[in-house]
Amino acid sequence: MRMVDLIAKKRDDKALSKREIDFMIKGYTDGDIPDYQMSAMAMAIYFQDMTTEECVHLTKAMVASGDQIDLSDIEGVKVDKHSTGGVGDTTTLILAPLVATIGVPVAKMSGRGLGHTGGTIDKLEAIDGFQVELASDTFNKLVNQNKIAVVGQSGNLTPADKKLYALRDVTATVNSIPLIASSIMSKKIASGADAIVLDVKTGSGAFMKDLAGAKELAQAMVAIGDGAGRETIAVISDMSQPLGFAIGNALEVKEAIDTLNGRGPEDLTELCLTLGSHMVYLAKQASSIEEARQKLESAIENGQAIEKFKAFIASQGGDDSVVADPDRLPQAAYQIDVVARQGGYISAMVADELGIAASMLGAGRMTKASEIDLAVGIVLKKKVGDRVESGDTIAVIHSNQQDVSEVKNKVEQAYTFSAEKPSPYQLIYDIITE
Ligand code: URA
Numbered sequence: 118m119r120m121v122d123l124i125a126k127k128r129d130d131k132a133l134s135k136r137e138i139d140f141m142i143k144g145y146t147d148g149d150i151p152d153y154q155m156s157a158m159a160m161a162i163y164f165q166d167m168t169t170e171e172c173v174h175l176t177k178a179m180v181a182s183g184d185q186i187d188l189s190d191i192e193g194v195k196v197d198k199h200s201t202g203g204v205g206d207t208t209t210l211i212l213a214p215l216v217a218t219i220g221v222p223v224a225k226m227s228g229r230g231l232g233h234t235g236g237t238i239d240k241l242e243a244i245d246g247f248q249v250e251l252a253s254d255t256f257n258k259l260v261n262q263n264k265i266a267v268v269g270q271s272g273n274l275t276p277a278d279k280k281l282y283a284l285r286d287v288t289a290t291v292n293s294i295p296l297i298a299s300s301i302m303s304k305k306i307a308s309g310a311d312a313i314v315l316d317v318k319t320g321s322g323a324f325m326k327d328l329a330g331a332k333e334l335a336q337a338m339v340a341i342g343d344g345a346g347r348e349t350i351a352v353i354s355d356m357s358q359p360l361g362f363a364i365g366n367a368l369e370v371k372e373a374i375d376t377l378n379g380r381g382p383e384d385l386t387e388l389c390l391t392l393g394s395h396m397v398y399l400a401k402q403a404s405s406i407e408e409a410r411q412k413l414e415s416a417i418e419n420g421q422a423i424e425k426f427k428a429f430i431a432s433q434g435g436d437d438s439v440v441a442d443p444d445r446l447p448q449a450a451y452q453i454d455v456v457a458r459q460g461g462y463i464s465a466m467v468a469d470e471l472g473i474a475a476s477m478l479g480a481g482r483m484t485k486a487s488e489i490d491l492a493v494g495i496v497l498k499k500k501v502g503d504r505v506e507s508g509d510t511i512a513v514i515h516s517n518q519q520d521v522s523e524v525k526n527k528v529e530q531a532y533t534f535s536a537e538k539p540s541p542y543q544l545i546y547d548i549i550t551e
């Protein structure tokens with residue numbers, strides 16, 4: 118078999134067979150197929166698309182390229198959740214303890230943030246002493262005992278995806294639905310999940326800016342999950358403005374504590390209840406989505422959810438007194454108000470720009486190697502649909518530098534005002550089950 122023939126085949130819009138895809142992915146991972154041929158293939162896929170069958174083969178070939186996590190020592194249906202990324206997305210910190218309270222085993226591997234999107238592992242490190250590295254037997258034991266453990270990515274998972282994703286990044290082929298879908302699903306499957314709940318974002322802060330694209334991506338991922346024998350559902354949710362109010366690591370931990378106490382932002386709480394009820398249902402801990410949701414609401418109301426968060430922190434060596442006293446989390450030296458320069462309704466926000474503004478303060482990484490400042494970030498005071506008067510505070514910048522003029526400009530520019538009340542905000546657009 119020759120790679121050049123496979124490139125020609127895809128260029129001419131023909132489907133590749135399982136054998137051909139296996140040959141290509143193995144050859145590329147081993148270094149027998151050079152980057153220039155894989156680049157041409159990625160571009161051919163970008164223009165010609167792939168069938169569901171091809172996507173399933175590609176995903177399985179990427180899973181087989183490296184280690185696979187074995188969670189079989191953990192009792193119950195392991196349901197993983199994945200979000201396609203966004204700004205101020207604190208859902209994992211809330212969902213993990215919340216569904217664990219209902220008996221769903223959460224054996225979660227999470228990443229660090231890069232660029233303007235955050236990562237759960239960085240957020241957890243804002244808690245003094247919290248260990249994000251655990252030996253695999255300790256990890257399994259914790260999940261069996263407490264139903265929850267979260268660790269950083271380790272081992273050699275999906276090396277084919279790592280190599281291909283880096284190549285796509287520099288060849289203008291990231292934004293291809295079959296390539297995104299197989300990339301995300303290969304990592305979820307290699308991490309050992311039995312079932313997967315996807316949160317596919319749409320809007321200015323998302324990969325897929327429009328709803329049609331988000332739906333297509335969601336359908337591709339659900340089809341891959343089914344083809345690989347992992348029950349998968351996707352929720353399509355809004356990322357046209359940041360989720361919740363907090364953007365920044367320690368600030369988001371505080372927001373998670375508020376939410377688990379039943380005092381969280383409405384959008385963040387609602388998204389967690391929606392994603393969580395699907396997780397509980399797929400884990401067979403409720404006989405309907407409605408029952409699952411009721412269980413989750415009760416866990417917040419009766420205090421079990423926040424207790425679980427506390428126990429989770431302690432079990433991984435963290436200072437659990439932050440739950441009762443969030444002021445013990447890292448605090449920035451300065452809090453600087455951003456005020457509205459005009460009155461009116463907030464009609465739109467640019468989520469990416471707010472993520473970049475938080476990154477500029479030090480909350481996010483510019484490169485993989487950069488150090489981040491866990492204390493800094495932005496807390497939004499006003500969001501889409503809110504009415505403001507000129508001079509009202511719309512956001513507060515938490516900074517360790519006194520001069521934040523550049524960041525302030527960026528935050529101001531991320532807001533659009535209008536005289537008329539905008540149409541009601543929609544958080545959940547669709548749920549894709551097949
Ligand atoms: N996230 C991934 O993991 N892979 C992609 O291709 C795009 C987003």
Ligand code: CA
Nearest residue numbers: 205360361363
């Ligand atoms: Ca948030």
